[in-house]
Amino acid sequence: MEATELRLNNLVIYEDEIVPVIGMENKHNGLFVKIDSFTAVDQRKLKPIALTAEWFSKLGFKEVYRSSTRVRFDLPNFCRYDFDLSSNKILEGFLFFGNYIKCTHLHQLQNIYFTLTGEELKVEHNLTQKEIVA
Template sequence: MEATELRLNNLLIYGNEIVPVIGMENNNDHLLVKIDSETAIDHRSLKPIALTVEWFQKLGFKEAYRSSSRIRFDLPNYCRYDFDLDSNKILQGFLYFGNYIKCNYLHQLQNIYFTLTGEELKIEYEIPQVQTTLS
């Protein structure tokens, strides 16, 4: 994953947790990514989240079609994403006016959606709250 792929609100994996990008800053040729109000880490410590059926459900997509070679998910009134079950994966990706835009990771889909709509992709997922007091 390249630093140029990241933008605010992307969800990524750090350690065993899913974290949001809440800020970014350059530090001597390294991009530091803020994942909470007190933590900034090197972007190379972050891992992308693979797109899966479970993630499409959290994104509000509905399964619209299934065959032995393809599964299609629709986001009502807007877009489609096809999973190509064949090994060549030619017909896989975000479907936009008959063209497939390759994206395999959640942050890529978030970026494409934002670029095309100017809105954040809504995700029904709770990011764990950081404990701020001792109990």
């Protein structure tokens, strides 16, 4: 994950905790990501959050279809995301006008959603300030 992929409000993992990106700054010839008012960390210490069924639930998506080869989640009245359970993963990603946009991490989905709607993708399940990643 590169810092150029991140925008404000993206959720990422730092030291096994989920943290929001609240800013970026150049320091000591490097790019640092602010995760709270006092802490800016080297972008290489951040990890992306993998998209899972649990995360789709937290984002308000509902499972609407399941077969031996695919699982589909819908965000009512807006979009779909398919998990391809086969080995080739051809039919996987954010479904937009019949095309799959590959994204496997939460920050990527947040960015796509914001680009298309101009709004933040809201986490419906309240996370603790710094929820521990299992």
